[in-house]
Amino acid sequence: xxxxxxxxxxxxxxxxxxxxxxxxxxxxxxxxxxxxxxxxxxxxxxxxxxxxxxxxxxxxxxxxxxxxxxxxxxxxxxxxxxxxxxxxxxxxxxxxxxxxxxxxxxxxxxxxxxxxxxxxxxxxxxxxxxxxxxxxxxxxxxxxxxxxxxxxxxxxxxxxxxxxxxxxxxxxxxxxxxxxxxxxxxxxxxxxxxxxxxxxxxxxxxxxxxxxxxxxxxxxxxxxxxxxxxxxxxxxxxxxxxxxxxxxxxxxxxxxxxxxxxxxxxxxxxxxxxxxxxxxxxxxxxxxxxxxxxxxxxxxxxxxxxxxxxxxxxxxxxxxxxxxxxxxxxxxxxxxxxxxxxxxxxxxxxxxxxxxxxxxxxxxxxxxxxxxxxxxxxxxxxxxxxxxxxxxxxxxxxxxxxxxxxxxxxxxxxxxxxxxxxxxxxxxxxxxxxxxxxxxxxxxxxxxxxxxxxxxxxxxxxxxxxxxxxxxxxxxxxxxxxxxxxxxxxxxxxxxxxxxxxxxxxxxxxxxxxxxxxxxxxxxxxxxxxxxxxxxxxxxxxxxxxxxxxxxxxxxxxxxxxxxxxxxxxxxxxxxxxxxxxxxxxx
Numbered sequence: 408x409x410x411x412x413x414x415x416x417x418x419x420x421x422x423x424x425x426x427x428x429x430x431x432x433x434x435x436x437x438x439x440x441x442x443x444x445x446x447x448x449x450x451x452x453x454x455x456x457x458x459x460x461x462x463x464x465x466x467x468x469x470x471x472x473x474x475x476x477x478x479x480x481x482x483x484x485x486x487x488x489x490x491x492x493x494x495x496x497x498x499x500x501x502x503x504x505x506x507x508x509x510x511x512x513x514x515x516x517x518x519x520x521x522x523x524x525x526x527x528x529x530x531x532x533x534x535x536x537x538x539x540x541x542x543x544x545x546x547x548x549x550x551x552x553x554x555x556x557x558x559x560x561x562x563x564x565x566x567x568x569x570x571x572x573x574x575x576x577x578x579x580x581x582x583x584x585x586x587x588x589x590x591x592x593x594x595x596x597x598x599x600x601x602x603x604x605x606x607x608x609x610x611x612x613x614x615x616x617x618x619x620x621x622x623x624x625x626x627x628x629x630x631x632x633x634x635x636x637x638x639x640x641x642x643x644x645x646x647x648x649x650x651x652x653x654x655x656x657x658x659x660x661x662x663x664x665x666x667x668x669x670x671x672x673x674x675x676x677x678x679x680x681x682x683x684x685x686x687x688x689x690x691x692x693x694x695x696x697x698x699x700x701x702x703x704x705x706x707x708x709x710x711x712x713x714x715x716x717x718x719x720x721x722x723x724x725x726x727x728x729x730x731x732x733x734x735x736x737x738x739x740x741x742x743x744x745x746x747x748x749x750x751x752x753x754x755x756x757x758x759x760x761x762x763x764x765x766x767x768x769x770x771x772x773x774x775x776x777x778x779x780x781x782x783x784x785x786x787x788x789x790x791x792x793x794x795x796x797x798x799x800x801x802x803x804x805x806x807x808x809x810x811x812x813x814x815x816x817x818x819x820x821x822x823x824x825x826x827x828x829x830x831x832x833x834x835x836x837x838x839x840x841x842x843x844x845x846x847x848x849x850x851x852x853x854x855x856x857x858x859x860x861x862x863x864x865x866x867x868x869x870x871x872x873x874x875x876x877x878x879x880x881x882x883x884x885x886x887x888x889x890x891x892x893x894x895x896x897x898x899x900x901x902x903x904x905x906x907x908x909x910x911x912x913x914x915x916x917x918x919x920x921x922x923x924x925x926x927x928x929x930x931x932x933x934x935x936x937x938x939x940x941x942x943x944x945x946x947x948x949x950x951x952x953x954x955x956x957x958x959x960x961x962x963x964x965x966x967x968x969x970x971x972x973x974x975x976x977x978x979x980x981x982x983x984x985x986x987x988x989x990x991x992x993x994x
Contacts (some may be wrong), residue, residue, distance in 0.1 A: 430506075431459060431516040436887070438462060447499075447520065449492035449658065449667060453596060465489050467496060474501070478516070493658040493667030497522055558624030559688070562632050565622045566677070566684035569636050580621065580636045580677050581643040582687055584695040585613060585650065587629040588669035588703045601663065608659045609668060616650060630695070632688060640676050647672045647706040655704070671698035674708040725778035732762040733791065739763060739972050740795050741771075741956035745809075745927060745949040748941040755807035755841060757949065758799070759956050760792050769958055780813075789816040790825070797829055799960075800836050802969075806962060809841035809871060814848035823859060830866055837867030841892065845873050849888060860888055871927070875915075886922045892947075893919060897930025900950070903939050916944045 427442035436458050444455055448465065456462035463471060470487035477483040484502045491497060503518025587609055594602045606629055613631050617623050621635040635646070651672060658665035673694025675687050690709045698707040732738050742756040762770050779788050789812055796810040816822050830837040842863055849856045849872060860870050871892035872885065885893065895915060899908045912928070919926050928940040931950030940948050954961065963970040 427520040429518055429520070431518075433514050433516060436460075445664065447522065448489065449665065451596065454492075478503070491667070493656070493665065495656060558632070559626040562622060562624040562626065562634060563684050563688065566634055566636075566687070580634065580638040581640060582675045582677060582691040583633045583635070583643070583647055583650070584626075584673045584675075584688070584691040585609075585631045585633065586627075586671050586673075586695050586699060588671055588699065590629045597663065601661070604661055605659065605666065605668060608661060609654075609670070612653070612659070613650070616653070626688070626692075630692070632691065634677075643674050643676065644706065644708065647674055651704065651706060669704045671695055671703050672706040673698055674706065676708075676710070722778040722781055725775050726782040726784065728764065729762055729775050729779060729784070732764065737763040737765075738791060739958045740792065740799070741769075741958045742808075742961050743949060743956040744954045744961065745947050746953045748928075748937075748945050748948050751953075753962070754947050755809055756962065757809045757811075757843070757956075758792065758796050759811070760788060761956075761958055763958070771956075785813050785815045786819055786822065789813055790822065793822075793826065796840065797836070800839055801833075803960075803962070804835075807839045807841070809843050811843045811873065812848075814845060817844055817848045817859065818852070818855070823862060827862065827866055830868070834867045838869075840867075841869045841871050843871045843873045843894070846875055853887075857888060860890060864889065864891075874929075885924065890924065892925045892927060894927040894929050894949075895945070897950075900928045900930045900936060900940070901932060903936055909939070909943075912940070912945070913943050920944070 427440065427444055427447050429441070430439045431437070432439075438456055438458060438461075440455050445451060456465070466474065467488040467490070474485055474487055477485050483504070484500070486498060486500045488496045489499050499520055499522065501518055501520050503516055506515050506517045587606065590602060590606075593605055606625075609629075610623070610625055610631055613633060614623055617633050617635070620638065621633060623631060623633045626632045635643075651670065654668055654670050658667045673691050673696070675691035675694060677684075677687050694707045694709040694712060697712045698705050701707065729738070739761050740758040741761045742758055744753045745755050745757060746752060747754050760772055760776075762775060764770060776788075779785055793810055793812075796808050800806055800808060812822075830840070844856070863870050869891040870888075871894055872888070872890050873894045874896045875893045893915070895912060899911055902908045903912060916926055925946045927947040927949055928937075928945045929949050931937045931940060931948050931952045934952050937948050937950070937952045958972055960967075960970050960972065
């Protein structure tokens with residue numbers, strides 16, 4: 408019986424057994440599922456794991472090694488924990504065997520999953536008492552919820568009302584602003600009608616939690632404000648975390664079944680004898696948005712971000728200094744050699760962005776890139792760096808350069824169209840350009856990254872995966888990406904003397920040899936580290952052992968008139984032309 412028929416034969420029997428069947432096409436790294444995976448893991452069909460790496464992400468990290476140790480056996484039986492969509496962990500038993508299809512020659516792994524203790528699953532779906540009977544609660548005043556269209560005004564009015572009367576007990580208590588995480592994802596997956604239901608049920612749960620201690624209002628599409636009047640300030644954080652845990656541990660009961668909903672919470676203390684309740688609400692909203700920016704599913708009080716005003720001013724000043732440097736042609740590339748491990752000859756140079764301040768001091772990326780990212784200037788910087796790299800390649804026909812592309816820019820189709828427009832008529836130049844993308848960017852949207860890499864390679868460019876080892880990329884995925892170079896993360900290189908790191912580097916090199924990918928060991932600071940990398944077969948080495956990044960054209964002799972990069976537009980017509988050149992103009 409073929410493996411496909413084997414799966415089809417099971418599809419009708421699974422619903423009554425509580426089993427989930429899967430088939431993993433090993434060569435293609437593709438998973439097929441049969442059975443109620445939603446009931447097992449709480450995930451919809453559209454979110455089913457499609458690859459082995461995707462499935463591994465929901466397994467408890469501590470249990471991954473034991474599963475990997477047996478999963479390729481001819482027959483195996485193992486148990487481990489997985490995290491359901493609502494965050495609760497359940498124990499899973501998995502059994503399976505390797506199947507061989509003589510008709511196609513395909514080797515697959517066919518297996519079954521089942522819950523070890525069904526009480527765990529029942530408890531993970533059980534609603535709390537606050538949710539029961541809340542579906543038809545009306546919108547009213549204290550202890551209930553105001554409509555969004557007048558919720559903000561009603562909340563402020565209620566706070567002002569409580570602030571009147573006894574002067575010793577004006578506004579006292581605290582505000583919590585609760586925002587639902589990833590509403591757009593629910594809307595895209597299930598439609599606006601279901602999203603409205605989800606928001607409604609979230610409001611009802613919050614409504615039951617506040618009871619008669621205060622007032623709740625829907626102040627935006629997916630945002631609620633809860634005012635706990637005359638409540639101790641010390642309890643704000645505890646109440647916020649209680650609300651977070653209630654949503655984390657117990658899914659909402661919806662027309663589609665139990666759905667796990669994540670929230671972010673911001674808090675603001677309301678002090679006695681204080682006016683302008685609208686200001687309190689605005690600050691609580693700022694705290695909630697800060698919670699989302701810091702990863703969602705957490706609580707942030709306004710006090711935590713109150714001191715960030717000075718940091719924001721610093722970011723603005725740093726961004727302004729960079730923009731002035733850009734205007735005055737004081738933004739430069741620094742070049743660091745990447746050498747061949749066996750010959751010590753330069754293989755190519757990595758180009759790194761730098762800016763020179765008005766006093767002539769060179770600032771490294773770590774000093775200004777955080778400000779650039781927060782101010783939304785990343786794409787501008789990446790485009791400018793690419794312009795300068797292409798300019799250098801056009802000036803020096805034997806030069807080979809790599810240039811870094813941020814996660815944000817990689818997803819920008821205008822950047823790719825601009826690069827194609829600039830290099831499509833210059834294939835020899837494209838062959839000397841290496842585009843470096845980070846591992847996190849590559850794995851964010853695998854199918855999209857594959858298309859981008861294919862376009863870059865068709866253009867003639869080579870592609871390098873930077874910081875490899877800092878994430879969770881499987882080597883099968885590297886082969887699927889069809890990249891040219893892997894740059895091993897510097898944390899492994901700088902600690903290569905440790906047994907685990909040395910083993911990782913050697914194993915990576917062996918795997919790279921098998922799929923014809925070149926390797927670069929980044930961050931080699933000593934010749935001892937460089938020698939170990941060369942002995943392990945690493946193809947290229949980059950680091951202080953062979954050269955620091957320099958804002959000079961280090962491939963030219965020190966006395967060459969073009970070695971030093973110009974610092975003002977007036978010093979070179981080429982610099983002025985470069986300043987106004989936009990490689991996207993043909994796109």
